[in-house]
Amino acid sequence: MIIKLIARNVFRHKLRAILTILGVAIAVSSFGFIRTVITAWYIGVEASSSNRIVTRNAISIGFPLPLAYKNKLESTPDVLEVTYANWFGGIYKDPGNFFAQFAIDPVSYFNVYPEYEVRPEQMQAFLKDRSGAIVGQKLAERYGWKVGDIVPLTGTIYEGDWDFTIRGLYKGAKKSADETIFFFHWKYLDERVAEIFPDFTGNVGFYIATIDNPDNAALVCQGIDERFKNSANETLTETESAFQLSFVTMSSAIISSLEIVSFVIIAIIMLVLANTMVMSARERTSEYAVIKTLGFQPGFIYAMIVGESLLLSSLGALLGLLITFPIVNGFADAVGSFFPSFDISTMTLIAAVIATLVVGALSGIMPAIRAAHLNIIDGLRQLS
Amino acid sequence: MSTIINIENLSKTYHRDAEELQVLKSINMQVENGEFLALMGPSGSGKSTLLNMIAGLDTPTSGKVTICGSELSQMNESQLAGWRSQHVGFIFQFYNLMPVLTAYENVELPLHLINLSKEERDKKIRLALNLVGLPDRMDHYPNQLSGGQQQRVAIARAIVTDPSIIVADEPTGDLDRKSAEEILNLMVRFNKELGKTIIMVTHDPHAAGRAHIKKHLDKGTLNGA
Numbered sequence: 001m002i003i004k005l006i007a008r009n010v011f012r013h014k015l016r017a018i019l020t021i022l023g024v025a026i027a028v029s030s031f032g033f034i035r036t037v038i039t040a041w042y043i044g045v046e047a048s049s050s051n052r053i054v055t056r057n058a059i060s061i062g063f064p065l066p067l068a069y070k071n072k073l074e075s076t077p078d079v080l081e082v083t084y085a086n087w088f089g090g091i092y093k094d095p096g097n098f099f100a101q102f103a104i105d106p107v108s109y110f111n112v113y114p115e116y117e118v119r120p121e122q123m124q125a126f127l128k129d130r131s132g133a134i135v136g137q138k139l140a141e142r143y144g145w146k147v148g149d150i151v152p153l154t155g156t157i158y159e160g161d162w163d164f165t166i167r168g169l170y171k172g173a174k175k176s177a178d179e180t181i182f183f184f185h186w187k188y189l190d191e192r193v194a195e196i197f198p199d200f201t202g203n204v205g206f207y208i209a210t211i212d213n214p215d216n217a218a219l220v221c222q223g224i225d226e227r228f229k230n231s232a233n234e235t236l237t238e239t240e241s242a243f244q245l246s247f248v249t250m251s252s253a254i255i256s257s258l259e260i261v262s263f264v265i266i267a268i269i270m271l272v273l274a275n276t277m278v279m280s281a282r283e284r285t286s287e288y289a290v291i292k293t294l295g296f297q298p299g300f301i302y303a304m305i306v307g308e309s310l311l312l313s314s315l316g317a318l319l320g321l322l323i324t325f326p327i328v329n330g331f332a333d334a335v336g337s338f339f340p341s342f343d344i345s346t347m348t349l350i351a352a353v354i355a356t357l358v359v360g361a362l363s364g365i366m367p368a369i370r371a372a373h374l375n376i377i378d379g380l381r382q383l384s
Numbered sequence: 385m386s387t388i389i390n391i392e393n394l395s396k397t398y399h400r401d402a403e404e405l406q407v408l409k410s411i412n413m414q415v416e417n418g419e420f421l422a423l424m425g426p427s428g429s430g431k432s433t434l435l436n437m438i439a440g441l442d443t444p445t446s447g448k449v450t451i452c453g454s455e456l457s458q459m460n461e462s463q464l465a466g467w468r469s470q471h472v473g474f475i476f477q478f479y480n481l482m483p484v485l486t487a488y489e490n491v492e493l494p495l496h497l498i499n500l501s502k503e504e505r506d507k508k509i510r511l512a513l514n515l516v517g518l519p520d521r522m523d524h525y526p527n528q529l530s531g532g533q534q535q536r537v538a539i540a541r542a543i544v545t546d547p548s549i550i551v552a553d554e555p556t557g558d559l560d561r562k563s564a565e566e567i568l569n570l571m572v573r574f575n576k577e578l579g580k581t582i583i584m585v586t587h588d589p590h591a592a593g594r595a596h597i598k599k600h601l602d603k604g605t606l607n608g609a
Contacts, residue, residue: 001489001496008484290480293441294494295469297462376441380476 002300006307009280010315016276017312023272024316025323027265028352032324033331034262035348041255043176043341050214052112053221054243056206058234061087064203065233072227078211078220083108084204086189088182090153090162092143099139101153101182102205103189106134112208115173122147122168130188132167136179140169151182158193176341208240266355269313273363277309281367288371289379298372305371306364313360317353324352388548388581389415389438394447396433396604407433409604411447415597417548420575420582422595429601431585432553438583439472439551440464452548469497473542473580477554479534481526487513487537488522494545512540516570532563539570543580550574552584556591568594 011017055073057063064086073082088101106127110116118126118134125147126132135145145151145166153162164184172179186204194201211220221237228235238246281288288301324344332342394411397404407430415421423431436442437449440456441464449456452471459467474480481490491509500508513519516536526534535555542550552571556564572594574580584595592598600607 001493004489005482005484012484286480287482290474290476290482291493292465293439293468293474295465295467295497297465377436380480 002303002307005304006311009284009304009308010311013280016279020272020276020312021316021319024269024313024356025320027269027272028317028320028356029324029327031262031265031269031355032321032344032348032352033327034258034265035351036324036328036342036344038255038258038262039345039348040342041251043178049115049210049240050217051211052240053209053211053217053224053237054206054240055209055224055235055237056243058225058236061206063233064200064205065207065235067202067204069207069228069233069235070204073207073209073224076209076220076224076227078213078216080210080212081108081111082207082209083112084186084207085109086186086203086205087157088153088155088184088189089157090155092151092153097143099180099182100178101184103186104183105186106183109183109208112210115177116170117173118168118170126167129165129167130185130191131164133164133182133184134168134170135166135182137169137171138179139182140166142180158189159196160192162192175343178341266359269316269356270359270363273309273313273316273360274366276312277305277364277367280308281305281371285371285374285379286382288374289376289382292374292376293380301372302368305368306361309364310357310360313356313363317356320356321349321352386417387414388417388419388452389413389583390448390450391438392448392450394434394437394444394449396430396437396442397445407604408437408444411604411606413599413606415581415583417581418575418579419597420572420595421584422592422598423583423585423601424587424589424592424598425601430604431601434601434606435551435553435583435585438549439474440468466497469494469545471548473545473547473550475535475538475542475550475552475555477557479526479531479538479558481534481537481541483526486523486525487518487529487540490526490537491540491544494541498545508544509540512544513537515543515574516540530563531559532566535559535563535567536570539567539574543574543578547580549581549583552582554586555584556586556588564588564591 055065055069057065067084070082070084073079083105085105086103088103090101091097092099106123110118110123122134126134133151135151140146147166147168149166151164151166153164154160155162164182170179170183190201211217217239221239224237225235291301292298328342328344391411391413394408394413395406396408397406399405411434423434425431433442437444437456438451440451440459444457447457454467454471456464456467481487482493485493488509491512492505495505495508510519510522513522516539518533518536518540521529521533521537526537529537535558550571555571556567559567568591571582571584575582582595584591586592
């Protein structure tokens with residue numbers, strides 16, 4: 001009976017119920033979208049491996065380190081393998097076509113990043129071609145590239161026109177792996193640098209090393225930095241996640257604003273629902289009085305009102321989540337490769353559902369308390 | 385006949401800001417089992433307040449109300465709710481049916497407070513609706529029924545739990561003469577055939593005329609008739 005009453009009362013005022021459900025749905029989809037943006041911002045941190053550390057110039061990431069450091073890093077206790085990369089920063093046709101490009105040492109890089117999987121024959125083709133490139137699957141899909149295509153890039157840091165031949169595509173072995181990176185040979189970059197700026201050859205942007213025990217990461221990082229202390233290029237070594245987080249914190253004001261907005265949205269859902277529930281409960285005062293007159297206990301009225309609020313919020317949440325998927329997919333298409341991965345996470349879905357249910361219950365509690373403890377005589381008098 | 389309702393020195397005073405309003409003044413009244421009593425009196429005389437005390441909806445300021453051997457003033461709100469569900473059937477002036485429930489479901493509502501199987505519930509609901517002459521309106525919602533039909537559903541709801549007492553507050557006040565007559569006939573019939581004790585508040589001398597006993601309230605004081 002209680003379920004029957006809840007279900008029928010929800011749609012007693014159809015327009016009001018539909019508007020409330022739509023309001024909740026829009027709020028839930030906004031919440032889901034914003035949380036997805038925040039998650040996407042942290043995706044690099046999430047994708048980090050606990051057994052990888054990054055060494056960069058202590059002054060700033062913009063300053064390079066000598067290639068000669070590689071051997072020293074490799075001889076550091078607990079370090080298993082070392083690779084390096086340079087940020088290229090080239091433009092593909094239009095500055096709006098943003099994607100990450102790194103000049104890498106091909107063999108060691110893909111050893112250090114086993115989550116980037118390349119077919120063996122494509123890897124062989126890449127190793128043989130000095131101007132070859134390996135690109136992420138998503139990036140290739142975005143620009144319609146295939147193996148064998150020539151991709152022209154205009155250098156911004158390393159000026160000039162650069163042509164690369166795609167020799168292979170990589171896929172991420174795990175969901176958080178970034179499939180939007182463009183890799184090419186560091187040696188190719190260094191040769192071109194030697195032609196333009198002979199004094200700047202033999203420099204790498206940063207080193208990435210694997211270590212045998214993540215628990216020793218702090219000690220290993222400290223050991224590396226002490227080793228290069230008082231040298232011409234002092235280093236700053238940190239775990240890969242800390243390195244990635246340093247990029248995220250550059251946008252901390254935006255992320256914090258988004259976090260606040262996502263919680264404001266929760267408050268809006270609560271106001272929308274609470275308003276509906278207060279109005280509904282007030283209109284039905286005499287009915288609650290009759291129910292109490294017949295002998296029902298206050299708990300029955302609590303269940304009726306909170307149940308109705310929960311049903312409204314659940315329907316809104318369901319609709320909201322359904323519309324979040326096309327919104328997120330549309331946004332992902334629009335921003336292209338800006339975010340390596342832009343998917344609604346399970347955590348976001350769970351957070352949206354829990355938030356809506358909590359808000360649904362809270363919105364119903366106030367009118368439920370009032371109705372459950374209503375004086376029967378006063379309630380019956382409202383009718384007459 | 386045994387006494388089913390025993391009221392001793394019942395007084396009720398309401399407080400509105402600093403003002404004190406004594407609605408009932410030392411009421412003493414006994415009602416025998418199976419009686420049909422009409423409470424009459426002008427507006428504000430306290431008849432509805434007295435009815436609410438008998439039905440366990442309100443508590444006295446002083447005095448005792450004993451119904452079916454239970455002293456209501458000794459019960460808390462939860463106990464009173466349980467007691468009402470077992471002993472009292474209610475008929476209101478404006479029917480007070482749940483608009484989202486069908487006639488069948490409205491009659492079923494108080495049965496959810498009694499431990500019955502679905503089949504037993506169904507049997508009782510059909511019997512009650514048959515007794516009020518609405519077997520063909522079971523699936524109708526209140527807004528699909530006339531005022532008289534709605535009041536008959538309300539009567540079915542009042543009798544379905546087989547209570548000892550039926551309290552009716554102006555049961556014909558919102559009905560035309562013909563429908564009012566049908567409702568009064570039903571009440572007389574349930575009083576006679578089912579032995580229900582009925583306490584009815586009414587302004588209408590014609591309706592009061594159908595009761596065995598008429599009592600008049602005036603300014604909170606009871607005068608027998």
